[in-house]
């Protein structure tokens with residue numbers, strides 16, 4: 001330990017702890033109270049530099065922390081299905097936490113990719129494999145994720161849903177927790193166990209805003225019955241997705257334009273379905289120019305032709 005490191009450690013003991021990415025080292029930096037106001041910024045940068053030994057990396061992190069720059073490109077979400085491999089997590093009622101967390105995370109990814117644009121999703125594990133807690137955080141840090149969302153299932157007596165963030169975090173992390181928590185509760189309508197804080201490894205070692213959700217209790221018979229139901233797990237995913245979309249202002253994909261039965265009968269026309277049916281059945285055809293003329297009156301002769309075609313269909 002040399003003099004500079006010693007000085008650094010001394011300053012943090014007087015400072016306000018913030019969560020940051022220590023690249024495997026300690027996870028706090030601070031603005032010492034003793035530094036004159038005009039010198040704070042330089043001191044701030046200098047401290048982070050000491051930590052990361054990489055000026056460019058440090059400046060990027062600094063920009064991110066104080067939100068100087070808007071987010072360019074896609075929002076990067078690192079989803080973390082809890083446990084896996086040799087670690088099944090909590091086990092009860094024929095369910096294993098590691099299977100449920102992977103299922104819910106995959107549903108979240110599928111929904112986001114299918115319904116929203118400008119969002120990139122990665123999982124810390126894609127299958128039933130061992131990934132250490134620090135490794136999960138490192139994956140998100142190295143990718144430069146904008147948000148880390150860890151999915152778990154509770155155990156130990158209780159019922160309902162709760163969320164966790166790290167105790168000392170930037171205000172926006174608290175906002176993200178508020179929004180996502182509210183959306184999940186609204187969607188699943190279970191007991192709200194509250195917005196909590198905890199010194200969990202994946203929350204502590206991630207460099208970006210991070211949240212961990214505990215999705216019901218595997219050892220509670222009623223909760224377990226819900227977790228066994230794929231429709232309920234879909235609801236859990238839907239709640240997380242609604243929260244993420246709201247928190248990060250994700251844009252919905254434009255609905256694909258479904259062509260109607262005729263150029264002048266779009267799929268949005270009130271009778272499009274009926275017109276498609278009679279067209280497919282060969283009872284009515286388009287006009288010579290290919291249009292249908294949905295608002296044109298039918299003559300008695302045309303009606304007779306249509307009815308005759310129908311009778312022929314029925315009686316041969």
Ligand SMILES: [Zn+2]
Pocket residue numbers: 082083089090097152153
């Ligand atoms: Zn867990």
